[in-house]
Amino acid sequence: xxxxxxxxxxxxxxxxxxxxxxxxxxxxxxxxxxxxxxxxxxxxxxxxxxxxxxxxxxxxxxxxxxxxxxxxxxxxxxxxxxxxxxxxxxxxxxxxxxxxxxxxxxxxxxxxxxxxxxxxxxxxxxxxxxxxxxxxxxxxxxxxxxxxxxxxxxxxxxxxxxxxxxxxxxxxxxxxxxxxxxxxxxxxxxxxxxxxxxxxxxxxxxx
Numbered sequence: 555x556x557x558x559x560x561x562x563x564x565x566x567x568x569x570x571x572x573x574x575x576x577x578x579x580x581x582x583x584x585x586x587x588x589x590x591x592x593x594x595x596x597x598x599x600x601x602x603x604x605x606x607x608x609x610x611x612x613x614x615x616x617x618x619x620x621x622x623x624x625x626x627x628x629x630x631x632x633x634x635x636x637x638x639x640x641x642x643x644x645x646x647x648x649x650x651x652x653x654x655x656x657x658x659x660x661x662x663x664x665x666x667x668x669x670x671x672x673x674x675x676x677x678x679x680x681x682x683x684x685x686x687x688x689x690x691x692x693x694x695x696x697x698x699x700x701x702x703x704x705x706x707x708x709x710x711x712x713x714x715x716x717x718x719x720x721x722x723x724x725x726x727x728x729x730x731x732x733x734x735x736x737x738x739x740x741x742x743x744x745x746x747x748x749x750x751x752x753x754x755x756x757x758x759x760x761x
Contacts (some may be wrong), residue, residue, distance in 0.1 A: 669700045674728030682754045684747045690737050692745050698758045700731040707761040708733065715753055716743065 611629050613619055616634045620626055655756035673679070678697065685693040698704065705724060712719060740746055 570577045579683050594660060618641040669729030671698060676730075678728060678730045680758060682751055682758065684754070686747050687736065688720065691736055691745045692747065692750055693751070694733075694735055696733045696754060696758065699730055699734070700726050700729055704761055705731065705733065711757045711761060712737070717750075717753070718744075 609624060609627055612631050613622075616627070616631045618634070619630050680699060681695075681697045683695040687693055696708070698708075709719065716739060718736065718738050721736040722733065725732040725734075737745070737750065
């Protein structure tokens with residue numbers, strides 16, 4: 555009995571054909587681009603969905619939409635925003651003008667305000683009263699014209715003379731300022747009513 559061995563060339567050709575050969579084998583074609591295309595398609599769908607949602611939100615925010623296509627929605631939104639910007643600028647200009655008028659009115663009232671005249675109309679006069687408490691402490695009450703910075707200058711003058719104020723109260727009324735306080739010598743000096751009153755009168759005449 556003779557056995558016929560197929561040639562090796564014939565066997566190789568059957569395997570490389572990609573179809574059913576003499577050995578009954580079948581090759582499998584795998585295309586990895588299909589999976590890539592599927593993922594890309596899903597991402598594109600999500601992007602389109604998000605864009606549509608944002609266009610709907612934009613359309614809901616704009617009161618007047620002339621057409622429902624995308625280009626018109628965006629154009630109408632731009633026009634609406636530009637109108638809002640003009641309105642905001644108009645309101646800002648109005649507020650600025652109102653502030654300027656208010657500042658001018660305050661300045662005018664300040665220029666017209668005369669504390670001395672108002673005190674005179676109310677029968678209030680500048681005055682100094684000093685009451686003895688003990689050898690190192692006196693009680694003072696000063697009525698003077700209300701002017702900007704005058705109270706600060708009063709404190710500075712008293713400090714320069716070596717006098718310290720404690721429990722001080724300040725009240726203003728009709729162009730006048732009332733200062734009441736205890737006064738002591740900064741170095742424990744003995745204070746007299748008459749001398750302290752003369753000091754205070756001199757101070758309110760010069761400040």
